[in-house]
Amino acid sequence: MSIAVSIVEDDARVRASLARLIDGSAGYRCISNHSSAEDALREIPKFRPDVVLMDINLPGANGVECVRQLKPQLPGTQVIMLTVYQNTEHIFNALAAGATGYMLKQTPPPELLSAIKEVHAGGSPMSGHIARKIVQSFQNTAPLSAEAQSLSPREAEVLDLLAKGFLYKEIGEAMKVSYATVHTHIRHIYEKLHVRSRTEAVAKHLGQKQSRHEFAPRI
Amino acid sequence: MSIAVSIVEDDARVRASLARLIDGSAGYRCISNHSSAEDALREIPKFRPDVVLMDINLPGANGVECVRQLKPQLPGTQVIMLTVYQNTEHIFNALAAGATGYMLKQTPPPELLSAIKEVHAGGSPMSGHIARKIVQSFQNTAPLSAEAQSLSPREAEVLDLLAKGFLYKEIGEAMKVSYATVHTHIRHIYEKLHVRSRTEAVAKHLGQKQSRHEFAPRI
DNA sequence: ACCGGCATCCCCAGAACTGGCGATGGCAGA
DNA sequence: TCTGCCATCGCCAGTTCTGGGGATGCCGGT
Helix, strand or coil, X not given: CCEEEEEECCCHHHHHHHHHHHHCCCCEEEEEEECCHHHHHHHHHHHCCCEEEECCCCCCCCHHHHHXXXXXXXXXXXXXXXXXXXXXXXXXXXXXXXXXXXXXXXXCHHHHHHHHHHHHCCCCCECHHHHHHHHHHHHCCCCCCHHHHCCCXXXXXXXXXXXXXXXXXXXXXXXXXXXXXXXHHHHHHHHHHCCCCHHHHHHHHHHHHHHCCCCCCCC | CCEEEXXXXXXXXXXXXXXXXXXXXXXXXXXXXXXXXHHHHHHHHHHCCCEEEECCCCCCCCHHHHHHHHCCCCCCCXXXXXXXXXXXXXXXXXXXXXXXXXXXXXXXXXXHHHHHHHHHCCCCCECHHHHHHHHHHHHCCCCCCHHHHCCCHHHHHHHHHHHCCCCHHHHHHHHCCCHHHHHHHHHHHHHHHCCCCHHHHHHHHHHHHHHCCCCCCCC
């Protein structure tokens, strides 16, 4: 059975040439095309395509929002963003919204067809530099700050409990030490982290963990 | 100029067949091969290859650790993990350690060659299902808890400042309102989030952000 | 017109935290 | 051996939070 594809793209010429490409290739068929997000949201659920090619830059609502609303209705449908945007913000937003592929419009037709095939087979086709940017988001591992490194094991333990919102008394119970000891550990933590409150310390603590793979564009 | 490739793989037969594949293909040359992480760490910096194919399952130290130590010395060298492991933990660890590609050993030779070319051209080749798992890590967007949703704009603003460790007084100054107002907002935040301290609220807050794209394997 | 939610302000008391000042003992490195 | 770091404990004063109780005005929906 051929792969059923829907196209969402405002430029009529681009839309037509994509449709021609898909219908003209064995194993693919274009079952619908849409010039706006509104039209896509209304019509695509009826067609239940295997794959959607989605432009980001649509008149009115943008393609990312369109994916976000479409995907819950069509969990089996795979969406490939097809766009000129290479900035990480667009990429991450699109993927978070539910897209599984991200191709640049300049992609040659044969590669576009294999991207459709790949996404339908359970993969996530992405143009080379896009993939690299995504992978790099895993590598922005802020090396543990010297500050955090210098915490003793016991202090780190206290900080973990502190981050969970426990009171000094409760931390003491959990660690089988007195309130006074917890108090001392915490004073040392504050000195080492250069903070002056529990919340600042926790923010630094969670911030570290977080920055190991953050959502925000930082590439 | 052909692409210089080093191989790290403990199985002599696999190593030899990879070397044969690479040396037998125009545009590629295998400049070294290594049967252990220790050997690779010692020798590869001398060869300065363009691309390293790295097995994960090595005797002694594992491939991921090897990448972590190698990459800082050779920032221009791209590493492709070549392994049988498909679990997200291995994938994320490898990428965080500095690998830029991740291919399964079952990959057919022609695709392996194009993966080498792709990584050298600035891409991040990944086997289909691997790529999908990476993309899914962006989609595990815990839907904003109803609790967090119910915060009013002003309350959310307070929570943000709270998370940065500001005192009530400082929040008031930053928001141009009185201490009393901040106090009231915070009481409302605590009610809505079902917490009883600033730190718990912040942990919930940062936890949300964090879970939008977390490092830990959750697929 | 009324009710609910929001944003703004006020007072108060008790609990929790912050940051000084100690102290002891253990253990590892110079 | 002596010095430094760690973990454990103590006291005390001052500050900040927490959680009650109010209040006003605005706005939007029924």
